Amino acid sequence: MADVYAVVRYTKTKSVEVGCFDTEDAAKTAMIEHFRSTPKRGKFYYRITQEGRRKIDGIMFREFDSSKPSWKYTREQLEAMVCTT
Secondary structure (H helix, E strand, C coil), X not given: CCEEEEEEXXXXXXXXXXXXXXXXXXXXXXXXHHHXXXXXXXXXXXXXXXXXXXXXXXXXXXXXXXXXXXXXXXXXXXXXXXXXX
């Protein structure tokens, strides 16, 4: 099946899934929009992971494979990205 790009925001105490997207560019765009629209309190970072999809008995599952790429974005990196876009 096709791969998806999952975007998650991590803080010290919890994580929030921003969503799953078909392309890496769509995932980055959603991450930047989420960063712009949420409070910037405390330490946090975003992670984009490439995950596979597998259909078993008509139910779609996400399949995590640690050999697939993953990107971590800190607050400083995101602020730099927002200033240039």
